[in-house]
Amino acid sequence: MDNPNQAYPGVDPPRAGMSGHCPRCGKGRLFAGYLRLEPVCSRCGLDLAALDSADGPAFFVMSIVSFVVVGLALYTEVAWSPPLYVHVLLWVPLAFILAAPLMRIVKGLMVGLQFRSSAAEGRLQSHDDQ
Numbered sequence: 001m002d003n004p005n006q007a008y009p010g011v012d013p014p015r016a017g018m019s020g021h022c023p024r025c026g027k028g029r030l031f032a033g034y035l036r037l038e039p040v041c042s043r044c045g046l047d048l049a050a051l052d053s054a055d056g057p058a059f060f061v062m063s064i065v066s067f068v069v070v071g072l073a074l075y076t077e078v079a080w081s082p083p084l085y086v087h088v089l090l091w092v093p094l095a096f097i098l099a100a101p102l103m104r105i106v107k108g109l110m111v112g113l114q115f116r117s118s119a120a121e122g123r124l125q126s127h128d129d130q
Contacts, residue, residue: 005118008044017112018105022046024115030108037111050120053110060106065098 006024007013013023022028028041030048037048069091076082076090113119 005115007116012112013116014109014112017108017110017115020104020108022048023051023112030111031104035103035107046115048111051111051114053107053114056110057103057107060110061099061102064102065095068098069095 008025011024011026016026017023017030020030022030022041022044024046025041025044028043028046029038030041032038037052039049040047072094073087073091076087
């Protein structure tokens with residue numbers, strides 16, 4: 001293959017990543033566990049370890065979930081003023097219920113986007129390299 005970052009025809013890397021498949025071939029498994037990436041795609045041999053998205057998915061999921069949960073908690077407080085334990089019983093489980101599936105989807109999306117844009121870790125150039 002000429003370009004190792006070239007997607008196979010008909011494969012949308014972000015969509016393949018969101019569904020838990022390799023962003024290049026769309027067939028191999030992306031995840032070895034719940035959030036741990038496979039080291040290499042079993043179908044096309046793409047090095048998936050280089051596409052690790054670190055803490056990016058957690059940031060986006062926390063932002064989305066906290067916006068929803070805090071908004072609902074504020075509305076509930078203003079409308080009904082329930083005791084504190086009701087807030088804890090409602091919003092802590094909701095935060096986990098929303099965040100758990102979103103983490104896997106957003107991580108797959110970010111891996112697919114990294115693959116599509118050929119994103120790589122930044123490197124400093126020395127004066128000799130210029």
